[in-house]
Amino acid sequence: MSILRSKKSRAISLLSATTLVTMMVVAIPGSAHAAPACDGGLAINTCGGVTSDGAPYVMKVPGNFNGTVVIYSHGYRPNINVPAGIPGYGGYVVNNTPQPGPIAAGNNTAAISYLLGNGYAIAGSGFARQGWNADSAIATDVELIGAFKTKFPTTKHVVAWGESLGGFITQGLAEKHPELIDAAAPMCVADNIGAELTAAGDFLWGVKVLFDPTIKGGNYSAGAAGYGEAMGDLVKFFTVLGKLQAAVSSGAWPDTSSATGKALAAAGVPSRSALLLLGLMAGLPTQSAHFDSISGPTGALKLTFPLAVSPALAILENGANAGGLAVLATHDIELQAGGAVYDNTQTDYRARVANERVVFNAALSGNTVIDALLGALSPLNPDAPRAKGNAAAMAKMNTLQANTGKINVPTITMVGTADPITPAGSSMRIAEAYAAQYASEKAAAIANYKKTKSYVSPQKKLLSIWNTTPAAYTTFDATTGAPITSTPAASGTNHCNFTVDQYLVVAKQLVTAGTTGKFLSGATTATLVRKAKNLSTDPLISIPLMKFYQQ
Amino acid sequence: MFGFNRGKLLVATAVLATGGLTLSAVPAQAFSPHLEVGVSSTEIKLGVTLPMTGTASPGYNKVPGAMKAYFDYVNANGGVNGRKITLVVKDDQYVPTLAVAKTNELILKDKVFALLAPLGTANNKAVAAAVNPGRRGIPVLFVNTGYSGFANKKVYPTTFTMLPSYIVEAKIMAQYLKENYPDKKIGLLYQDDDFGDDALAGFKQAGLNFAIKVPYASGSQGVSGVPATWIGKLSAAGAEVVVLFGVSSATGAALGTAAVMKYAPKWVLGSVGGDATTIKALGVPAGVLYNATGASFLPATTDTTDEYIKLFQDINTTYNKSAVFDNNVLVGMNTAFVTVQALMAAGANPTRKSLIAAIERKGASFASAGLTPLNFSATSHVGFAGYWFGTYGPTGDLKPNGGAYTVYTTDSAGGAVVKSTYKRPAMPAKGLPN
Numbered sequence: 011m012s013i014l015r016s017k018k019s020r021a022i023s024l025l026s027a028t029t030l031v032t033m034m035v036v037a038i039p040g041s042a043h044a045a046p047a048c049d050g051g052l053a054i055n056t057c058g059g060v061t062s063d064g065a066p067y068v069m070k071v072p073g074n075f076n077g078t079v080v081i082y083s084h085g086y087r088p089n090i091n092v093p094a095g096i097p098g099y100g101g102y103v104v105n106n107t108p109q110p111g112p113i114a115a116g117n118n119t120a121a122i123s124y125l126l127g128n129g130y131a132i133a134g135s136g137f138a139r140q141g142w143n144a145d146s147a148i149a150t151d152v153e154l155i156g157a158f159k160t161k162f163p164t165t166k167h168v169v170a171w172g173e174s175l176g177g178f179i180t181q182g183l184a185e186k187h188p189e190l191i192d193a194a195a196p197m198c199v200a201d202n203i204g205a206e207l208t209a210a211g212d213f214l215w216g217v218k219v220l221f222d223p224t225i226k227g228g229n230y231s232a233g234a235a236g237y238g239e240a241m242g243d244l245v246k247f248f249t250v251l252g253k254l255q256a257a258v259s260s261g262a263w264p265d266t267s268s269a270t271g272k273a274l275a276a277a278g279v280p281s282r283s284a285l286l287l288l289g290l291m292a293g294l295p296t297q298s299a300h301f302d303s304i305s306g307p308t309g310a311l312k313l314t315f316p317l318a319v320s321p322a323l324a325i326l327e328n329g330a331n332a333g334g335l336a337v338l339a340t341h342d343i344e345l346q347a348g349g350a351v352y353d354n355t356q357t358d359y360r361a362r363v364a365n366e367r368v369v370f371n372a373a374l375s376g377n378t379v380i381d382a383l384l385g386a387l388s389p390l391n392p393d394a395p396r397a398k399g400n401a402a403a404m405a406k407m408n409t410l411q412a413n414t415g416k417i418n419v420p421t422i423t424m425v426g427t428a429d430p431i432t433p434a435g436s437s438m439r440i441a442e443a444y445a446a447q448y449a450s451e452k453a454a455a456i457a458n459y460k461k462t463k464s465y466v467s468p469q470k471k472l473l474s475i476w477n478t479t480p481a482a483y484t485t486f487d488a489t490t491g492a493p494i495t496s497t498p499a500a501s502g503t504n505h506c507n508f509t510v511d512q513y514l515v516v517a518k519q520l521v522t523a524g525t526t527g528k529f530l531s532g533a534t535t536a537t538l539v540r541k542a543k544n545l546s547t548d549p550l551i552s553i554p555l556m557k558f559y560q561q
Numbered sequence: 562m563f564g565f566n567r568g569k570l571l572v573a574t575a576v577l578a579t580g581g582l583t584l585s586a587v588p589a590q591a592f593s594p595h596l597e598v599g600v601s602s603t604e605i606k607l608g609v610t611l612p613m614t615g616t617a618s619p620g621y622n623k624v625p626g627a628m629k630a631y632f633d634y635v636n637a638n639g640g641v642n643g644r645k646i647t648l649v650v651k652d653d654q655y656v657p658t659l660a661v662a663k664t665n666e667l668i669l670k671d672k673v674f675a676l677l678a679p680l681g682t683a684n685n686k687a688v689a690a691a692v693n694p695g696r697r698g699i700p701v702l703f704v705n706t707g708y709s710g711f712a713n714k715k716v717y718p719t720t721f722t723m724l725p726s727y728i729v730e731a732k733i734m735a736q737y738l739k740e741n742y743p744d745k746k747i748g749l750l751y752q753d754d755d756f757g758d759d760a761l762a763g764f765k766q767a768g769l770n771f772a773i774k775v776p777y778a779s780g781s782q783g784v785s786g787v788p789a790t791w792i793g794k795l796s797a798a799g800a801e802v803v804v805l806f807g808v809s810s811a812t813g814a815a816l817g818t819a820a821v822m823k824y825a826p827k828w829v830l831g832s833v834g835g836d837a838t839t840i841k842a843l844g845v846p847a848g849v850l851y852n853a854t855g856a857s858f859l860p861a862t863t864d865t866t867d868e869y870i871k872l873f874q875d876i877n878t879t880y881n882k883s884a885v886f887d888n889n890v891l892v893g894m895n896t897a898f899v900t901v902q903a904l905m906a907a908g909a910n911p912t913r914k915s916l917i918a919a920i921e922r923k924g925a926s927f928a929s930a931g932l933t934p935l936n937f938s939a940t941s942h943v944g945f946a947g948y949w950f951g952t953y954g955p956t957g958d959l960k961p962n963g964g965a966y967t968v969y970t971t972d973s974a975g976g977a978v979v980k981s982t983y984k985r986p987a988m989p990a991k992g993l994p995n
Contacts, residue, residue: 296658303658313616316656318780368755369657369687376753376778481662548669552693 046161054126057161058108061153063146065138068108069131069158070122076129078525079158079165080517081151081191083172083179084109084134085506086200088338089141089345093241097248098334106136112173112197114510115498121513130521131165133158141342142203144411147179148186155190169524171195171516173506174432178202181413181421181440188418193524195422195516198429198506201436202412203343205558209292209433210336211352211397212359212557213329214247216288216387219394220274221281222250222266228340228397229350240341247333255326258282258319270386270393279382282322283375287383289325290366291359293435293557295428297479298327299499299507305484307491317372320484323493328430331505335431347407349400357396360384362557415443417471420523424475424508424516424545427553431505437474438553444472473519473529475539476546476553477502477512501544511542597912599674605641605904605911608649608667610660610688611680611705616783617655620809620839620889621680624705625650627893628678630880631873632901638993641904649673655680657687664688668699675916678723678896680705682755685720695719698913702903702920703896703944707833709759709973712943719913721920721937723896723944725858727756727806728973730831731763733948734804734856736969736978738769738829746772748800748826750791750815752807753778760806760831766975773798777811788814789822796824806831813845820849828853832948837957838887847957855959856948859930860966862891863958869895869930872992888959895930902927902994928989932968933981946970947981 046059046069057069069079092099110132111122125132135154137147151170159165170191172180177199184194200206211228218225225246230236246266253264261280263271274284289296296303301324306315343351367380374380389396417440425437451468459465479502485494499507515538522530529535539545554560599606609625612618625648632646640646649671651663660681667673676694679685685704688694694701695718703723704711707730712722738747749764751757753776764771775794781787792815795803803826805812812834819825828850835855837847860867865874873894877886884890904911906919906927924937933947947970951961961967968981989995 304656304662313654313656314780314783316654316658321658365686365690369683369690371683371754372779376776376781377755377758378753378776379778481666482659546669550693550697552691552696554690 046157048161059157061135061138061150061157063138063150063153065135065150066106066108067133067135067150067154067157068110069133069161070110070126071131071162072126072129074129075131075162075164077164077166078129078521079131079133079162079168080111080125080521081155081158081168081170082109082111082132082134083147083151083170083176083183084136085172085174085176086142086335086339087140089139089342090237090240090338092244092338096241096244098330099244099338104140106138106140108134108136110134112171112508112513114508114513118510120510121517124514125517125521128521131158131162142175142339142346142410144175144179144182148182148411151179151183152187152190167192167524169193169195169520171197171520173197175200177423177432178411178413181415182411184419184421185413185416191419191524192527193420193422193520195424195520196437196440197424197508197516198426198432199423199436199440200432201439201556201558203339203407203410205436205556206432207336207339207343207352208354208558209294209556210332211340212354212357213288213292213294214333214336214340215352215354215397216291217247217250217329217333219268219387220271220284220288221254221264221268222246223268224266225250227336228344228352229400230341230344236341236344240337243337244334247337248330251326251330251333254281254285258323258326268393270391274382274386277382279379280375282319283373283379284383285329286322286325286370286373287363287380289329290363290370291387291557292329292332293362293433293554293560294325294328294332294430295433295503296321296324296370297428297500297503298324298430299503300484300493300495300497301327302479302482302484302500304482305486307486307493309491311491319373321370321373328428331430343407344403346410347400347403349403350397351399351403351407352397353399353404355389355396355398359387362560415440417444417447420471420473420527420529422473422475422516422519422523422529424477424512426477426479426502426504426507428479428503429505429507430503433556434476434553435556435559437476439555439559441472441474442555448472469528473535473547474549474551475515476548476551477508478544478546479503480544509542512545515539515542515545596910597674598672600644600911603644604647605644606647606649606671606673607675607677607702607900608651608664608671608673609677609679610651610653610663610667610684611678612655613650613652615654616810619842620836620887621705623838623884623887623889624678624680624893624896626881626884627877627890628897628900630876631894631897633880634876635901635993638991641901642909646901646904648677653681653684655684657681657683660684661687661691664692664694668692668694668697674911675700675702675913677702677900678705678893682706682708685711686755689717689720700913700916702900705892705896707759708755709762710755712941712973714940714942717942719917721924721942721944723899724832724892725933725945725947726943726973727759727831728763728766729946729971730856730948731760731806732767732971732978733969734829734831735764735767735769737854737950738802738804739767742802742827745801745827746799748772748795748798748803749774750795750803750805750807750811751776752811756833757806767978771804772800777807779808782807782811782814788818791815792819792822792824795826796822800826802827802829804829804831805834807834809834809836809839810843813840813843813849816849816853817845830855832856832858835953835959836888837953837959838885838889841957848955850953850957851955853953854950854962855953856950857888857959858932858945858948859888859891859895860932861951861958861960862886862888863960867930868988869992872988873930876992891930898992898994899927899929899935905994928986928994932966932985933970933983943973946972947983
């Protein structure tokens with residue numbers, strides 16, 4: 011399926027590059043919970059070991075080590091193997107290969123090289139358990155930091171960064187253990203598991219009830235049976251998305267559609283409008299790797315395409331990412347929690363799209379169609395049963411690590427404004443929490459001034475960087491007018507889709523803040539941001555929070 | 562604040578050190594007062610987004626030229642407190658996501674002082690959500706849409722409307738229909754979005770019942786065969802009077818198709834879809850409008866007895882390359898005329914806050930070509946609230962029924978529809994506010 015190609019190649023590139031980076035580590039035997047074993051390299055001393063929980067780690071320390079180590083936390087890796095042939099994830103085998111830093115498209119490890127070349131050490135764990143592992147991963151990182159300091163006692167500063175779930179782990183580490191790190195950079199940071207599962211789960215639920223009711227969507231059986239159900243769901247989900255993609259122009263509904271779906275089809279509701287509504291309900295971005303919801307081909311569709319079609323295609327691309335994750339993460343969390351954790355019995359989807367239905371009215375085919383779709387998705391329709399979670403399992407899920415957004419150490423966030431997996435709203439939640447925190451700190455400083463006549467302005471500790479999409483980027487075949495989807499994903503779209511230059515902006519800020527307590531100057535930051543392209547530090551940017559927080 | 566503006570301090574020190582004896586002669590601007598974003602000692606920069614190209618642009622793309630023409634006229638006559646007004650125009654092609662991008666450009670790159678007359682309900686909603694001018698404190702002056710929701714000050718604290726709301730229009734239209742066609746079967750063809758929802762709310766408030774209501778999804782008017790289905794439904798229902806609450810391209814499609822299908826009801830057109838220039842630009846002869854009923858809140862564009870029309874036509878000739886003087890030009894010029902008064906009322910060194918405060922404080926007294934007053938106050942961001950009805954001539958010109966403007970007014974809430982007693986004040990000399 012072409013819409014998944016970029017995501018798939020991104021995943022493959024990550025795995026391949028990780029293997030390359032850690033090949034040397036594999037050659038170094040490391041016993042559990044022992045001091046790291048090092049190869050003694052003069053330029054780069056590479057060490058490997060295993061923390062007490064069995065998580066392998068890697069350390070790379072340059073000969074000119076300057077006393078600052080940069081700890082990296084990798085993102086979500088499924089905790090189950092995925093059979094070959096399944097789009098996006100097929101052939102994935104669970105692994106806990108340690109990853110010491112971010113890798114840009116094309117296996118580009120220049121950000122890692124920059125750090126090592128400038129005297130910074132790097133380290134990263136592969137974590138003991140894959141899947142949603144924030145609690146154990148934070149503990150692993152704590153132990154890794156201790157191991158590094160013990161091995162390299164000249165260490166003066168520790169900074170942490172990570173991507174996706176690794177960003178969540180990094181933020182959690184900063185919230186729980188600010189005494190251990192001097193700065194943090196959660197990139198394309200995931201939100202708390204409830205918010206993430208709601209976004210992905212709502213989309214998957216909608217696809218199930220309209221387009222293929224045989225999708226189980228959660229509440230998977232125990233053991234091998236549940237694994238089979240989840241893998242079956244992945245196949246069905248991507249199959250039905252393929253059918254929707256093929257029918258974008260005609261608006262036809264998949265042959266697997268529910269009775270409700272077939273009734274909507276008979277009433278003339280285009281399937282693309284239904285698909286778009288599901289994406290809007292879930293809070294998925296309406297810009298994706300190849301669809302900007304702005305551009306149209308030359309000719310009669312110049313306006314119609316961006317108004318009526320492009321948003322649905324964007325949801326198709328983004329939904330492929332979200333729905334696939336929904337299956338894997340739901341299965342994963344259910345294993346941890348002991349039962350169904352997705353519950354939309356109280357969700358008011360009509361309220362969810364109150365604004366979006368106006369903005370995307372044309373693509374949604376007008377209010378009559380929108381109301382018909384929302385009616386079909388209402389709890390009153392027995393053919394669209396809501397998913398009910400297991401109370402005990404949900405309670406257990408809610409005991410998992412939850413980040414508040416409190417900023418204890420200088421922190422840099424960076425996220426694509428159209429990231430479909432970890433929506434920018436997650437980073438916005440941190441920004442909003444910090445705005446309140448800073449206001450409180452400022453009020454306290456003023457109160458202190460009134461008492462002491464000495465004013466100490468609170469230091470700004472959060473730098474939010476937004477990876478924006480280009481002004482327009484959908485391209486069309488000059489002959490047929492068909493949109494082209496073989497080009498690389500546009501900046502600001504897809505998941506953690508950063509360039510080396512963008513990683514370097516974060517890296518430079520991170521090590522500077524970690525060693526000086528302050529970010530680079532405003533002028534320097536502006537220059538870096540401008541040169542890296544498609545970045546914004548606009549403090550008044552408006553990004554909607556995830557739908558979970560809008561209910 | 563607990564600190565000094567170093568720049569200010571240096572300037573002030575220099576002035577005191579070198580020019581203390583002649584202080585009284587130093588112009589105020591020598592003290593480098595804080596100037597708001599988009600305001601310099603010589604310029605006030607405003608920005609507008611609207612469709613300038615593409616199929617949605619005909620008619621609307623004349624509005625910026627008209628606004629610029631009036632601003633150029635003011636600039637040639639001393640500007641606003643010595644500052645010239647610049648209007649930055651961004652083409653959003655009527656695509657909401659593009660409107661967001663273009664508005665961001667206006668704010669972050671062009672650094673405009675305020676947004677002026679951004680067009681379209683969906684586009685303004687998208688911008689409000691994704692750019693949030695309200696949170697930024699950026700004035701959004703006189704949005705070019707009649708969606709009633711934009712007057713909600715709590716949701717859109719920096720936004721002011723200008724056009725009467727679609728609810729107001731529908732309520733007044735209902736009154737007109739009751740008075741003139743009490744025994745006729747009335748049909749409604751409306752755009753199936755918030756535009757149409759507002760109209761439905763207005764008709765419902767007014768207690769007008771339709772024999773048939775035909776919704777159309779925005780954009781479907783261009784799909785082959787769709788307009789014929791509208792006409793088929795209206796005709797089958799026996800509608801003798803058809804109200805059209807849609808955009809001009811839908812008007813053209815409906816009237817053109819009806820003519821082909823030999824269906825000839827009395828057409829009553831909402832203000833949005835009744836622009837003859839737009840209909841002509843879409844390739845539909847203006848003659849299809851002949852004898853249809855239309856509505857407006859400004860004087861007729863051909864009414865040269867009106868001092869505003871005469872002035873604006875003169876300005877149009879001198880500063881707008883003699884563009885065809887239609888309702889789009891008139892709306893654009895009148896919007897610019899009100900904007901200049903708002904900027905003047907905002908003070909010698911206007912800020913975004915002072916501009917909003919000025920409109921709230923003085924906006925109700927601003928002069929305008931409108932035949933009903935502006936309703937701005939500390940609690941109301943509502944502009945005009947009235948309409949008169951007229952009949953289209955063979956060339957598409959709308960003239961008031963009976964030769965005189967009978968203006969009705971009401972509100973977007975439960976207020977009654979009444980004949981307006983408003984007497985428009987005389988235009989400021991030469992159309993230059995002071």
